Amino acid sequence: xxxxxxxxxxxxxxxxxxxxxxxxxxxxxxxxxxxxxxxxxxxxxxxxxxxxxxxxxxxxxxxxxxxxxxxxxxxxxxxxxxxxxxxxxxxxxxxxxxxxxxxxxxxxxxxx
Amino acid sequence: xxxxxxxxxxxxxxxxxxxxxxxxxxxxxxxxxxxxxxxxxxxxxxxxxxxxxxxxxxxxxxxxxxxxxxxxxxxxxxxxxxxxxxxxxxxxxxxxxxxxxxxxxxxxxxxxxxxx
Numbered sequence: 001x002x003x004x005x006x007x008x009x010x011x012x013x014x015x016x017x018x019x020x021x022x023x024x025x026x027x028x029x030x031x032x033x034x035x036x037x038x039x040x041x042x043x044x045x046x047x048x049x050x051x052x053x054x055x056x057x058x059x060x061x062x063x064x065x066x067x068x069x070x071x072x073x074x075x076x077x078x079x080x081x082x083x084x085x086x087x088x089x090x091x092x093x094x095x096x097x098x099x100x101x102x103x104x105x106x107x108x109x110x111x112x
Numbered sequence: 113x114x115x116x117x118x119x120x121x122x123x124x125x126x127x128x129x130x131x132x133x134x135x136x137x138x139x140x141x142x143x144x145x146x147x148x149x150x151x152x153x154x155x156x157x158x159x160x161x162x163x164x165x166x167x168x169x170x171x172x173x174x175x176x177x178x179x180x181x182x183x184x185x186x187x188x189x190x191x192x193x194x195x196x197x198x199x200x201x202x203x204x205x206x207x208x209x210x211x212x213x214x215x216x217x218x219x220x221x222x223x224x225x226x227x228x
Contacts, residue, residue, distance in 0.1 A: 036219070043202060043221035045114065089155065093217075098168040098209070099145070099157035100217060 002027040006090050006103035013080055013110050021075040021106045023064075023090035031092040033057075033066055033073040034100065038087045047075075047088070080110045115139065116220035118203050124226045130191040133223045137184055137205030143167065144186040145206070145217055146178055150199040161186055162209040193227045200224050 007022040025031065035047040035057070048057030053068035064075045073090060090103040115138035125131055137144050146158040148171075157170035161180035172178075175193075180186045190197060201224075204217040 034216075043114070044204075044219040046216060046218060049216065093215075098143075098160045099170055100147075100155075100204075101157070102155040104154050 002031070002092060002094065002101045004090050004092055004101055004103035006088075006106050008104070009087075009107035011106060011108045013108070015082055015110055015112050016079045017110075019075075019077045019080045019084070019108065021088055021090075021108070023073045023075065023103060025071050025073065025090075025092050027071075027092055027094065027101075029094060029096075030068075031094050033064070034091045034093070035062070035064055035073070035075050036089045036091060036102075038089065038105070040086070044089065080108075082110050082112055084108060085110045114218040114220065116203060116205050116218055118201075118220040118223050120223060121221065122224050122226075124228065125193060126228055127193055127195060129193050129227075130189065131193065131225065133188040133190070133201055133203075133225075135186045135188070135203030135205075135220060137186070137203075138218055141205035141207050141218075142184065143206045143209055143215075143217075144180055144184070145204040146172075146186070146188050147202040147204065147219075148199045149202060149222070150196075155202075158188070167209055190225070195227050198225055198227045 032051045034049045036044040037047045048059040050057040050066035056065045091100045117136045142163045158172040160168040200222045203220045208215045
């Protein structure tokens with residue numbers, strides 16, 4: 001079945017450091033890919049998405065590129081802030097499907 | 113704020129009891145999805161309703177049921193509760209039935225259920 005694998009956390013960084021969270025997926029066909037973020041005590045917020053190969057999703061300084069050849073959708077940010085401390089979830093949705101399939105989540109801690 | 117509302121925010125109950133979680137989708141959205149977030153299982157899709165009809169089913173236990181009403185709000189009913197049902201339950205909504213690549217799901221803040 002479909003699956004999403006994320007790097008395990010926690011990832012601890014200093015402010016202004018570069019962040020990368022790896023995400024790879026297994027799915028047939030051409031799924032859409034998403035990054036959701038969960039801030040402490042809050043629900044899931046859509047961060048960015050990409051619906052086809054080579055698409056780049058971007059939002060709030062975060063970027064991720066849909067790489068079909070490596071079945072990956074790695075999340076990057078050039079300069080993190082303390083306010084970026086959260087749990088980040090990679091997810092996929094099949095074009096003809098309904099549900100989101102999530103990775104296990106990666107906790108990011110940014111220290112001042 | 114995603115526009116999806118969920119009540120209550122927190123729920124504490126005992127084993128064997130029954131509870132109802134409520135969700136109101138974003139204005140204009142016809143689909144409602146329910147997900148469970150637990151420490152051991154992660155985020156799991158439970159069920160989807162589209163315009164009042166069940167559209168897709170995931171890893172939902174037989175003790176759990178859901179429905180979507182004519183005003184499009186949805187309720188998730190959990191019965192004969194067990195300790196292992198303690199989790200964060202999310203509702204999400206989307207415009208369409210989900211069968212397109214551009215149909216994005218927006219999540220509510222969740223209901224934290226604690227079963228003692």
